[in-house]
Amino acid sequence: MATGDILFSANSALDIYMSADLNALANVTTNVGAVVLDNRTNKHHHLMAEIYLVIIDLSAAVGLTVELYLVPSVDGTNYCDTGADASTTNLPPGSAHIGTFNIQKTNAIHRAAILCKECLQALLYTPVLINKTGAAFGAEGNILKIMTNSDNVSS
Numbered sequence: 737m738a739t740g741d742i743l744f745s746a747n748s749a750l751d752i753y754m755s756a757d758l759n760a761l762a763n764v765t766t767n768v769g770a771v772v773l774d775n776r777t778n779k780h781h782h783l784m785a786e787i788y789l790v791i792i793d794l795s796a797a798v799g800l801t802v803e804l805y806l807v808p809s810v811d812g813t814n815y816c817d818t819g820a821d822a823s824t825t826n827l828p829p830g831s832a833h834i835g836t837f838n839i840q841k842t843n844a845i846h847r848a849a850i851l852c853k854e855c856l857q858a859l860l861y862t863p864v865l866i867n868k869t870g871a872a873f874g875a876e877g878n879i880l881k882i883m884t885n886s887d888n889v890s891s
Contacts, residue, residue, distance in 0.1 A: 744885050753769050754880040755878065757769070759875055762822070763869060763872055765822050765824055766819045766828070767865045767867075769864065772862055773861040775857070775858055775859060779886070781855070782852065784852075784882070788877075789802075789845070789869075790845060790876065792874045793843040794839060795841055797870030800870060801869065802868060804863065804865060805832040806861040807832045808861055810859065816829060819864055
């Protein structure tokens with residue numbers, strides 16, 4: 737058995753998983769990502785996600801969250817229900833919820849992060865976002881980025 741300090745492995749690249757598809761996303765609607773997170777090779781356990789929203793006035797909004805789901809493909813081909821783009825009723829399953837971005841109540845650029853420990857398996861995932869900020873996202877420049885890593889035991 738290995739002994740030593742528990743350290744983080746090298747991070748995967750911080751990749752863009754959603755961009756133009758987030759532009760003008762209406763409040764309480766869903767965006768199903770077109771880019772798949774493939775964790776079958778890295779087999780990482782942890783996820784770090786960052787959302788960047790261009791300036792939108794949320795100073796009078798209520799809710800102020802964006803929910804992140806990672807919908808798995810257990811068999812490597814078919815995905816669990818992802819919901820549907822721009823839907824307010826066809827949503828991903830609650831079991832795929834990874835975390836919630838808390839957005840500040842300001843009229844400014846918004847940047848928030850989720851750190852999720854032990855939330856990944858060696859599977860394919862489709863990211864899904866639900867805008868619950870109380871307003872539509874800005875018309876351009878919105879981005880969701882994700883990177884992953886794991887724990888390693890030093891020798």
